[in-house]
Amino acid sequence: MSTLCVPAQVPSVAEDCEQLHKAFSGWGTNEELIISILGHRNAAQRKLIRQFYAETYGEDLLKALDKELSNDFERLVLLWTLDPSERDAYIANEATKRWTSSNQVLVEIACARSPKELLLVRDAYHARFKKSLEEDVAYHTTGDFRKLLVPLVSSYRYCGDDVDLTLAKKEAKILHEKISEKAYCDDDLIRILATRSKAQISATLNQYKNQYGNYINKDLKADPKDEYLSLLRATVKCLDYPEKYFEKVIRLAINRRGTDEGGLTRAVVTRAEVDLKLVKDEYHRRTSVPLDQAIAKDTGGNYEDLLLALIGHGEA
Amino acid sequence: MSTLCVPAQVPSVAEDCEQLHKAFSGWGTNEELIISILGHRNAAQRKLIRQFYAETYGEDLLKALDKELSNDFERLVLLWTLDPSERDAYIANEATKRWTSSNQVLVEIACARSPKELLLVRDAYHARFKKSLEEDVAYHTTGDFRKLLVPLVSSYRYCGDDVDLTLAKKEAKILHEKISEKAYCDDDLIRILATRSKAQISATLNQYKNQYGNYINKDLKADPKDEYLSLLRATVKCLDYPEKYFEKVIRLAINRRGTDEGGLTRAVVTRAEVDLKLVKDEYHRRTSVPLDQAIAKDTGGNYEDLLLALIGHGEA
Numbered sequence: 120m121s122t123l124c125v126p127a128q129v130p131s132v133a134e135d136c137e138q139l140h141k142a143f144s145g146w147g148t149n150e151e152l153i154i155s156i157l158g159h160r161n162a163a164q165r166k167l168i169r170q171f172y173a174e175t176y177g178e179d180l181l182k183a184l185d186k187e188l189s190n191d192f193e194r195l196v197l198l199w200t201l202d203p204s205e206r207d208a209y210i211a212n213e214a215t216k217r218w219t220s221s222n223q224v225l226v227e228i229a230c231a232r233s234p235k236e237l238l239l240v241r242d243a244y245h246a247r248f249k250k251s252l253e254e255d256v257a258y259h260t261t262g263d264f265r266k267l268l269v270p271l272v273s274s275y276r277y278c279g280d281d282v283d284l285t286l287a288k289k290e291a292k293i294l295h296e297k298i299s300e301k302a303y304c305d306d307d308l309i310r311i312l313a314t315r316s317k318a319q320i321s322a323t324l325n326q327y328k329n330q331y332g333n334y335i336n337k338d339l340k341a342d343p344k345d346e347y348l349s350l351l352r353a354t355v356k357c358l359d360y361p362e363k364y365f366e367k368v369i370r371l372a373i374n375r376r377g378t379d380e381g382g383l384t385r386a387v388v389t390r391a392e393v394d395l396k397l398v399k400d401e402y403h404r405r406t407s408v409p410l411d412q413a414i415a416k417d418t419g420g421n422y423e424d425l426l427l428a429l430i431g432h433g434e435a
Numbered sequence: 436m437s438t439l440c441v442p443a444q445v446p447s448v449a450e451d452c453e454q455l456h457k458a459f460s461g462w463g464t465n466e467e468l469i470i471s472i473l474g475h476r477n478a479a480q481r482k483l484i485r486q487f488y489a490e491t492y493g494e495d496l497l498k499a500l501d502k503e504l505s506n507d508f509e510r511l512v513l514l515w516t517l518d519p520s521e522r523d524a525y526i527a528n529e530a531t532k533r534w535t536s537s538n539q540v541l542v543e544i545a546c547a548r549s550p551k552e553l554l555l556v557r558d559a560y561h562a563r564f565k566k567s568l569e570e571d572v573a574y575h576t577t578g579d580f581r582k583l584l585v586p587l588v589s590s591y592r593y594c595g596d597d598v599d600l601t602l603a604k605k606e607a608k609i610l611h612e613k614i615s616e617k618a619y620c621d622d623d624l625i626r627i628l629a630t631r632s633k634a635q636i637s638a639t640l641n642q643y644k645n646q647y648g649n650y651i652n653k654d655l656k657a658d659p660k661d662e663y664l665s666l667l668r669a670t671v672k673c674l675d676y677p678e679k680y681f682e683k684v685i686r687l688a689i690n691r692r693g694t695d696e697g698g699l700t701r702a703v704v705t706r707a708e709v710d711l712k713l714v715k716d717e718y719h720r721r722t723s724v725p726l727d728q729a730i731a732k733d734t735g736g737n738y739e740d741l742l743l744a745l746i747g748h749g750e751a
Contacts, residue, residue, distance in 0.1 A: 249597045253590065254631060257626040270569075273590060274567070275557050275567055275569070277565060306577075310573040313573075316566070
């Protein structure tokens with residue numbers, strides 16, 4: 120369900136690198152050329168390009184891009200060019216240094232990636248920051264936030280589809296009890312969300328709905344302004360229905376006074392090769408506006424062009 | 436610092452399998468033959484033997500051993516034959532189903548293995564039990580025990596030697612404050628032990644000793660019978676000084692009325708290819724009795740013979 124469009128005939132890595140190098144040379148930068156190449160190569164291809172570029176020109180492609188570009192377009196190109204696990208390690212590290220609103224980014228990385236992908240992020244985090252992801256998350260958070268986030272980023276969930284229905288019923292009951300008591304940071308509630316496999320959690324949430332009438336997130340909205348509760352809802356959504364979660368991230372980023380480029384960029388680069396096709400359909404269904412139209416209206420220039428390329432604008 | 440003695444000329448895998456198969460045939464079992472083979476092959480060799488045996492005889496070697504052997508010897512052979520990560524997954528799973536005293540086993544697996552090895556254990560746990568290790572640990576524990584054990588088994592610590600001395604001083608102070616207040620399950624105390632790299636923890640414990648006079652475990656002995664405190668001391672020891680930790684496991688297993696074969700077997704099979712040489716030296720230093728002598732006195736039969744083979748008895 121990727122939106123990325125890779126041409127049927129991809130130029131050789133050497134050609135791509137030569138073109139990119141050309142785009143940086145002389146006075147000014149050829150942004151269109153950069154977009155036409157990087158905006159149409161998948162993660163494996165970008166990785167090869169970055170390796171070959173470093174070997175050939177003795178400079179990290181990211182450094183070269185960093186020198187040539189600026190602002191939102193720069194961030195979009197850099198995040199996109201990074202290998203997915205390095206990218207996640209990078210934005211997770213940023214998130215540990217910021218205010219609580221960025222805890223949502225940590226939830227995305229912990230819950231909307233596959234368990235194996237999360238492990239790769241933790242590896243990339245070691246390599247780049249000489250520390251562990253959970254170490255920084257634990258250090259930079261306190262109280263309930265820490266209690267929820269540390270097990271989420273440390274999880275290595277079972278990836279199979281096996282589901283224990285008896286357990287699902289039992290744990291749906293626990294979740295309902297705790298939520299009814301407003302014990303939102305109860306040990307068992309966090310244990311269930313942080314350790315069970317996604318398939319098992321999905322079964323538990325279905326049982327919750329069957330037994331108690333609501334999708335759990337509705338019951339987690341007692342105080343819509345409570346940041347911890349909002350993080351808990353993000354956790355559930357990223358685990359259970361990531362395309363709906365990211366549709367909302369994009370919708371909120373666009374539907375405000377001044378676009379939230381941070382959220383828009385993050386959602387597009389991290390989902391383009393995953394499920395952005397579903398996110399796009401969901402966005403259209405929810406707002407009655409096609410996503411490319413909304414992006415074209417809200418953004419501009421090279422930033423707009425690369426976003427549109429990544430969401431597969433104009434492709435079948 | 437392995438004690439395992441692999442002969443300079445190892446027979447082919449096919450020969451080993453043929454001999455093992457022969458040891459099982461006919462009336463009675465040739466235990467000496469089993470010991471002479473499996474007791475002198477490293478993990479990679481045993482893995483090949485197990486694969487080749489299954490391909491050749493259509494039966495899992497472990498199944499065959501299980502049918503032929505019994506009691507302590509059987510458990511020792513089975514645990515030894517297993518691949519290290521499968522073995523850890525197996526004993527961790529047992530531990531989640533038992534009483535709190537077996538929480539110590541979980542601490543060993545979480546803290547006395549390298550971070551990468553712990554990941555392999557978690558992989559093996561998925562494969563064998565269709566669940567995650569942390570999921571079972573969280574489910575089978577409560578309160579303070581859960582609060583400590585879940586982050587320990589979920590950790591993927593940074594493995595490098597980089598140490599931040601300022602941080603070590605700061606965190607030594609936190610540890611000392613919390614221990615002085617008897618806040619043994621304080622969030623920060625657990626955070627430090629569960630997320631920092633082993634090198635960083637070691638630096639922090641050195642600072643602790645420099646600033647406050649005692650090795651931390653001395654201060655964690657306020658109530659020697661408290662099970663949580665004892666688990667905390669095991670955590671510190673497994674992270675900081677595993678050979679001392681396992682020396683004590685073996686010493687306590689031997690120096691009691693009736694040997695604790697569970698502890699002895701576990702310590703020998705899990706450390707033989709790691710640091711059992713150091714453990715042995717430490718044991719001799721601490722008790723003035725060589726470990727092989729103590730084992731020979733306390734155990735008997737094939738169980739004794741394989742233990743002695745694994746601790747490198749009679750080798751240079």
